[in-house]
Amino acid sequence: MFMGEYVHSIDAKGRIILPADFRQELGVTFIITRGLDNCLFLYGQQAWEEWVAKLRALPTAKPAARALTRFFFAGARTLECDKQGRFLVPANLRTHAGIALKQDVVLTGVDTRIEVWSKEQWAKYNEEVEPDVTAIADSLSELGI
Secondary structure, eight states, rough: EEEEEEEEEBBBEEEEEOHHHHHHHSSSSEEEEEEEGGGGGEEEEHHHHHHHHHHHTTTTTHHHHHHHHHHHHOOEEEOOOOOTTTEOOOOHHHHHTTTTTSSSSEEEETTEEEEHHHHHHHHHHHHHHGGGHHHHHHHGGGGGG
């Protein structure tokens, strides 16, 4: 399980240090793809395979299912960390998440995945969501939250 919040800088070559707490759980190779809410998702192999199984189960006759599948697969890449624990974020994914070179990013553990946010987007997201988190929890109460 991934949890916690870490701030790191992306370097001039587009690399980010993966926190040591995340490295072992994530594995040697992992998947990066576009995420929802203008962030990036990192998945270990097993979690990615479970997510892929859910996407494959969607009916391809439905336009929304095709759109969601394209969104995640078109942006997906398999990565590895270098000896310093850094991984390269492809330019198209940096653009999706609004991450510029030489800026701070936030890596958050979200159970089965890691999210990568620009520091500004993370702060904006939290400003919008935190005041409503009680109402959000209430709206999901029928799901056992």
